[in-house]
Amino acid sequence: MSSLEEQTEIIQYVPFMSFVHPSFWHTLTEQKLDIDKLNENSKQIFGRFTYRSDLGSIFEVDGTSFNSTPENEQFYLNVKGKLLNKNTIEDFKNIDKASLLNTVGEALWKEIKNRKWIEDPSTLLNFIVLSFADLKKFHYFYWFAFPAPSQPTIYLGEKSTSISNHFKKEQLESLAQAFKSLDLEQKCFFVVTKSDSVVIVETLAEVLLKKGFSKDILELDFTNTYFGFADSSNSNNPGWSLRLFLAAIFDLYQNLHKNDLKIIGLRCNSNGGVENSLIFTIKASQNIQAVESAGWVGWERNDKGNFGPKLANMSASMDPVKLADTASDLNIKLMKWRLVPDLNVDIMKTTKCLLLGAGTLGCHVARNLLAWGFRHVTFIDNGKVSYSNPTRQVLFNYQDSLGGGRMKAEAAADNLKLILPSIHTQGIVAHIPMPGHPIGESLKNETINNVNLLTEAIKEHDVIFLLLDTREARWLPTLIAAHYGKITINAALGFDSYLVMRHGISDSTATGDASHENSFIPGGQLGCYFCNDVTAPGNSVKDRTLDQQCTVTRPGAAAVAAALAVELLAAMLQHPAGVQAPAFYNLSSETENDIPLDMQGVLGPIPHSIRGFLHSFQSVLPTCAKFKQCIACSDVVINKYKEEGMEFLLRVFNSGTYLEDVTGLSELHLAAEMTDMLALSEDDDDDA
């Protein structure tokens, strides 16, 4: 019934498709780091394939592949193979793949030649994995090969047919039973003999090594004898492993090509039934070519269908830096998914924060920023970590204070990275020039340099935190930040009080003070730290005793203030109006409900400032507009800065009263005759 055309059809084997489980990469990594290190010797590993009919020719490796004895799984066969893990990508790329495969093949053929496979057919199966593991990026380059000789050429006598055409139902059941009782290593290749009532399944050794059998001629009843193999394929073609068996048996019996061979491709369903198996009738060509004269094939094609390596990028699930980053993001996302659906998660990731001062406030603010999902934090500070710092300044530890102490800005950035390695952070060591702290010629260049460093840093960031320990140090950054329209958050401490506030921004459209008829002030027109003080910052350190220059505050003040400062920023960023978010007068839980929702933002209404008092555990929320004679953010000062730049700044540094002249505050003082009262009020904000 078979036509001539079909008789000459060359058999097509279904190649294995490698399937790597993540645990394979985990174990490979552990072995490489802990055991192999730079050793490049090949490693014995196990892979497995299934002969279940519902899966294609999948060849799996996982973490247990590295075990010395493989684990057994139902309907699976284990295959012994080799892992060749190269130390460099160059070695991986440059190795001659064809000759590697031939070398492996020749060694395999030598084994086949000494006929061990008759007793242990599983030795016919083999595979190699060539790999390179980039353990910094968790990228794994790999290439599987399933070596098989390119010869002999085998023809299909007729199209494959269902096993039911050859075996009756009872015979199939008895075949399934007999196959099941075969030893594991005999299941890959075996012999099936059919007689009228029974089906006999025997090992290759039982048949081929029978007494009186010729060594060179196989004398079998070829109509009733079938060679069986556990078939990985689920298509009409046989699986790859048949190729090795046929090469071996045609080499063993040189005359075998005269016979048609019947092959059972055994395929089990989930109950162990074999009715999905196929029968292949095959014939070798007359002038058979020796395996030795031909090359070896078997490199797997990659996803593009080319012969080439594959890449497993495991960084998302293996790189601890990424895992830590994802896990900490999760907290913010959970907030969004469970409680605040309109929360903008990305804005925290992209907003760049500049922290002026890496002391008690700076450390606390940085940690809170981290917790809120901020990923860009820069510190400016010119101090060193002293022995007294680590207990209050939560980013530092004892080690940082040794040997004279590390620079605070640098230690803070480094330690922040220890908490979350994926953060973008740096420390800039710079002193912030202050009004009324005269600079001589010798310090002029350094001061100019510091001003430039600060100015560049402010320009590059979106949010400026003022966390400095004196009032006058806040003047220059307040001015520059107002000039560049940056969000500015200010936190200052007294002994048992704190102030946290946001600044308005320089806004040419703003006209004077906000109307008192309104119940709120637009965010851009809010006062800065200096708007409420009608005195220019002088040298506040000058008249203080030594202990006053240190941080003399109740420890909780900094933690509370820093937390509020970050919450204030988070609320503002989540407000649709951002820095322009209005601040309401008399903000309280009772008045909150009267505020239209679109003016509240997703995290609620945003105050201008929070003044807290630890002695009474209370806080108030004052709201104040810009003061048009402010010595830091008024138009007259900003314009002067715009026009005269560094010259103006140097004059301010050198003279405590120059700013008062510029803004007209001097006149105001005289007019109001308030100078005595003002002098008293200064201590209030002398934060530490």
Add this chain to the structure above:
Amino acid sequence: MSIKNGITIEEFIESCNKFCEISERLSDGWKFYGNEVDKYKSYIKKCSFLQQVKSDINTLLRAEFVIFYNLSYGVPSFSFNVWNSSGVLLSLEEIRQMSLISINKDNFFSIITQQEHPVLLRPYFVIHPCHTEVLLRELKEVSKNIIVTFLGLVTPLLRLDLPFEYGL
């Protein structure tokens, strides 16, 4: 309403064993992995291949389902991973897109999160147990096997067939 707490670890292990017996009979692939040293680290696991057809490209994926005991809630917890032939895990968004039933994106993310697996110590997607507790509490009294009941709750989210025979 009397509020019962979740189930004990002993109940969990017993249910797991019974469940796996049925699974074995049905060749459903669930296996019990007991931990002699720390019984709280016992779990059951099932692996299966999934075919994903996306814009005419047929991809073979491997899914692993693990049910473990959540100590703080006293309930079974469901975790899973899906990966491709290179061993690269699918993202939650990719998994969401292959879910059999259409489920609102925010709801999906609010109950499934990626975290370090408390037992297996590698990243897994875990269905958050707080919802489980409420539901199981109500179903516990009428349940023949808590694992079957539990799986009945979570399987609609995933491509995980639960043969009817478990209920018989």
